[in-house]
């Protein structure tokens with residue numbers, strides 16, 4: 001019997017829960033049905049439940065022994081505004097909404113772990129199972145923290161897990177340091193002076209200035225940052241004008257910035273500001289920059305990442321735990337948890353990533369074959385951090 005089967009045998013009940021949540025996806029802060037499923041399953045296992053934390057967030061409290069040490073395990077519950085293209089029986093029944101990021105699987109794996117931990121209680125301390133709303137862009141994790149998560153449920157460390165298509169089922173990737181990037185947004189307004197397109201000397205062209213600015217922005221990563229620092233600055237929108245023969249009086253540029261450290265974020269923001277001012281002066285237009293911070297980078301702490309890698313290796317073998325994988329330029333609001341507490345966010349292989357199986361794809365589905373792997377990982381992690389008294 002494998003370590004996984006011993007800790008978390010394949011459970012038809014868990015698979016049914018996963019598919020039920022998949023069929024009833026809910027968007028950010030509207031995860032009412034999903035939260036009700038979570039509450040029902042936690043209570044079924046005799047677990048103390050706290051609801052309404054950060055909106056629809058739920059926390060379960062599982063005590064083992066008399067120990068006072070506590071850790072948090074976190075799953076996300078929300079779905080995406082995507083119309084599902086799958087035709088299987090458990091496809092979404094909510095038009096325009098779909099579990100295309102596998103949060104249905106994350107929620108189910110943590111429920112399975114909570115039930116197993118509550119049944120055995122063979123650890124010493126407190127485990128908080130955290131089910132958060134609104135991971136997809138709305139920062140539900142941050143809202144839970146602002147709502148007193150860490151004051152009401154003091155914990156020494158917090159852990160997260162995301163399925164990852166492209167990593168074979170039964171494997172893990174654990175990063176030391178950055179695992180996901182920050183995601184900031186910028187809006188740039190170029191205020192020129194409109195003119196007849198045949199008489200450009202009578203105006204100040206925001207299109208020419210905007211085009212120069214797009215070019216200049218390309219030098220931020222290539223000429224301003226240390227080459228060893230990874231970052232992305234993408235201009236993704238450029239709106240201006242509506243006629244063939246009119247130079248418009250303004251142009252709008254928008255885009256995104258990704259980085260793995262606060263200092264790089266700051267450097268990019270200040271360089272963007274300098275370029276806006278400089279190009280504005282050069283072209284005789286006024287340029288305004290609005291820079292909005294989004295999710296911070298998700299940065300695993302070294303000791304906890306090592307512990308997670310050891311835990312995964314004990315289940316699937318060290319040859320199936322990649323500790324050298326590159327981080328993703330995607331973003332993740334588990335970052336807010338890791339800003340406040342030590343911890344680590346690991347990737348669990350979802351199987352092949354081709355043929356529409358990537359995250360946020362209308363043909364994606366969470367792989368039920370990894371449910372028991374994920375449950376076993378959570379249970380084993382708890383036992384390693386909060387070992388029972390001999």
Ligand SMILES: [Zn+2]
Nearest residue numbers: 101136359360
């Ligand atoms: Zn997602």
Ligand SMILES: [Zn+2]
Nearest residue numbers: 101102103162
């Ligand atoms: Zn996700």
